[in-house]
Amino acid sequence: MYFEAETNGQNYSLTIREDRESWRVGIKKQEQTDWDYHNVSKNDYQRLDQAISFIFENSSYLIDVVGEGTDYTVYTRGSYRKINIFNDEMILHESLKSGGQLKGGNNLTAGMPGKIVKVFVKEGQEVAEGEPLLIMEAMKMENEMRSSHDVVIDKIHVNDGDTVESGENLISFK
Amino acid sequence: MFNKILIANRGEIAVRVIRACRNLGIASVAVYSEADRNSLHVMLADEAYHIGPAPSAQSYLNVDKLVEVCKSAGVDAIHPGYGFLSENAKFVERLQQENIAFIGPTVDNIVAMGDKLAARELMEKANVPTVPGSPGAVTSVEEAEKISQEIGFPVIIKASAGGGGKGIRVVLDPKELASNFRACQSEGKNYFSDDRVFIERFIQNPKHIEMQVFGDNHGNVVHLFERECSVQRRHQKVIEESPSISVPPEVREKMGAVAVAAAKSINYIGAGTIEFIFDNNTKEFFFMEMNTRLQVEHPITELVTGTDLVREQILVADGQPLSFKQEDIKQKGHAIELRICAEDPLTFVPSPGAIRRYREPSAPFIRVDGGAYEGYEIPIYYDPMISKVISWGDTREECIKRLNGALSEYMITGVKTNINLHRNILKHPHFLSGEYTTQFIENEISGKKQEDMFMFVDDRVFLISAAIEAYQDAKSNNEFKFNENSQWKAQGRAKQLRN
Structure with a gap:
């Protein structure tokens, strides 16, 4: 089976074949031409007590993988990595969707309930990528929310001190 | 009882x-x-x-x-x-x-320390050192020069309403005082319509060092030595240790005596903590505030002094005298606490949600104070701390080794955790040498890339595991047959789509 994967800004091609006793997994970075193949014995990749025990090149990892749609998060050794995985059917599906707008969107929404501590921007203002938009307090922590790309502020829906619910629209962009 | x-x-x-x-x-x-x-x-x-x-x-x-x-x-x-x-x-x-x-303490104790300015005045009366500074607003350059000479350089000039980098200036060289003073005054006036300016000693290498004190209803007050809590992010502590390797024995002794005097001056009852800002260059310490409660980091004091502070709190509240005297309290070995939080280790943004897999470490001299378990959902309403991993060792090195061992077997999945932040700090030369200050995370850790922080795992392990799981998911969703027909066909199709 063929997959395209993206993690940490790096694109990969992956192939996988299941044999009776093992997995054969090929990894290729997008810009490279050579495949790097790994034969993983099923004995070395086992589901034990719902976690996965994976012995890779004699290093023992206890792994948990959470898959939601195309988003896979792999947890191990206190680390985690989010990996987007598309098989060719999904790639087809994505390409049929109307162009662009896969990332970002026209609104800044609250990811969790919290309180708006300070709004830094005004309606009509041009904001460059990385500039702070507002500070929101959630879970006793102040989180500065920055612009992910260059935008123009259309409407601001909240004021300093407002309490907001998860998913609430905070700022709309033009 | x-x-x-x-x-x-x-x-x-x-x-x-x-x-x-x-x-x-x-x-x-x-x-x-x-x-x-x-x-x-x-x-x-x-x-x-x-x-x-x-x-x-x-x-x-x-x-x-x-x-x-x-x-x-x-x-x-x-x-x-x-x-x-x-x-x-x-x-x-x-x-x-x-x-x-x-x-806990009395109403009077809480009131006395609740107002930061009033507490500072109370402490000055009890001869507890506070950061040297101008008693009120400084109005002229001549006055600024006189006061700066008294409190000693470097100084920090602060406009009364200053903030956001405006109206705050650090002066290292006395020759630059006059110009900076005038600039601060005018910035205060222009940006905040308030030209009042204050001068304070600037502490170049600040450490957060606090003293645990304990008082009872019978007039006894003892201290249980210090804790260093300089590893902080967003002004919240992440790692605490006792003793602090930056405090020389004679300073420790003086700090203990000052802390006991401070607590006695307000007839303090129960467990309390006196926080100092510690100048790692001059080894001076100055009163910041008193916390009139048990601290999150109390376990490290318990481990180095062999006490049970919560049990002691209950006994003291029951009217019993303290079960230990000052001379009974000895610092033995070294203890460190790591706060394990459900948060992104790079951005420190909380990561609430359900814990899927949870396995706590266990080993000699490892203690985990936690509130989580497998399947537990970390609520969005409260603090994101999952647990505290605490270790004791004869030496600081031994203690750090034990913590590294504990972290490598601590498994928490489903939410992001700062376990790897801790692993990075525990091997950082500034942490190991003890020269770290309250700016440590900001200067040394922030801006790190995810791949640097997660270097403990081979990238291929992430990819292979994700591929095997994605394959099995596709298989169980029946996408399998369509896809398996031919590797060549599949790749050709994918290539076309990308063009």
């Missing part, structure tokens, strides 16, 4: 207090908000009462409801933990009226 103690708190500290109650043969009563029905403290306590909806204002801070539960459950004392109502004088007054004991 008390028969039943209500813990007006949640999470790991509620669990900690329940354990102390068990140790003393006292029944424990947990209270919980709607969001906390599944929390560990509710399961471990002898009794549990629902006290309201998730927001703490309507549950853990609801004094009327807490008093009502005390009455109906026959509770004779309340332990407030830390945070919530632990330093609320009105709450303690109310408990007095209701004839319920408060396991």
Whole structure:
């Protein structure tokens, strides 16, 4: 089976074949031409007590993988990595969707309930990528929310001190 | 002795207090908000009462409801933990009226230290050193020069209303004082319409060092040595250790004496902490504030002094004298606490959610104070701390080794955690040498890339695992047959789509 994967800004091609006793997994970075193949014995990749025990090149990892749609998060050794995985059917599906707008969107929404501590921007203002938009307090922590790309502020829906619910629209962009 | 103690708190500290109650043969009563029905403290306590909806204002801070539960459950004392109502004088007054004991300091103690400015004045009267500075606003360059000479360079000039990098200037060289003073004044005037300016000693290599004190109703006050809490992010502590390797023995002795004098000056009762800002260049220390409660990091003091501070709090609240004298308290070995939080280790943004896999470390001299378990959902309403991993060693090196071992077997999945932040700090040369200051994370860790922080795992392990799982998911979704026909076909199709 063929997959395209993206993690940490790096694109990969992956192939996988299941044999009776093992997995054969090929990894290729997008810009490279050579495949790097790994034969993983099923004995070395086992589901034990719902976690996965994976012995890779004699290093023992206890792994948990959470898959939601195309988003896979792999947890191990206190680390985690989010990996987007598309098989060719999904790639087809994505390409049929109307162009662009896969990332970002026209609104800044609250990811969790919290309180708006300070709004830094005004309606009509041009904001460059990385500039702070507002500070929101959630879970006793102040989180500065920055612009992910260059935008123009259309409407601001909240004021300093407002309490907001998860998913609430905070700022709309033009 | 008390028969039943209500813990007006949640999470790991509620669990900690329940354990102390068990140790003393006292029944424990947990209270919980709607969001906390599944929390560990509710399961471990002898009794549990629902006290309201998730927001703490309507549950853990609801004094009327807490008093009502005390009455109906026959509770004779309340332990407030830390945070919530632990330093609320009105709450303690109310408990007095209701004839319920408060396991903590007196109303007067809390009031005396509650107002930061008033506390500073009180401490100055008790000869506790505070950061040297101008007594009021400084109006002229001549005055600024005179005061700066008195308090010693470097100094920091602050406009009264300054902030956001405006109206704050650090002066290292006396020759640059006049120009900076004038600039500060005009910035204050222009940006904040307030040209009042203050001058203070600037502490170049600041460390957060605090002294644990304990007083009883019989006039005894002792200290249990220091804790260093300079590893902080967003002004919140992440790692604490005792002793501090930056404090020389004679300074430690003086700090202890000052802390005891400070607590005695307000007739302090119970567990308290005096926080100092410590100048690592000059080894001077200055009073910052007093926390009139148990601290999150109390376990490291317990490990180096061989005491049970929560048990002691309960006994003191019962009117008993302290079970130890100053000369009984010795610092033995070294202890470090790591706060494990559900948060992104790079951005520190909280990561609430359900814990899928949970396996706590266990080894000699490893203690985990936690409130989580497999399947536990970390609520969005409260602090994101999952647990505290605490270790003891004969030496600091031994202690750090044990913590590294514990972290490598600590498994928490489903939420992001700062376990790897800790692993990075524990091997950082500035942490190992002890020269780290309160700016350590900001200067040395922030801006790190994810791949640097996660270097403990081979990238291929992530990719292979994700590929195998994605394959099995596709297989169980029946996407399999369509896809498996031909590798060549599949690749060709994918290539076309990308063009």
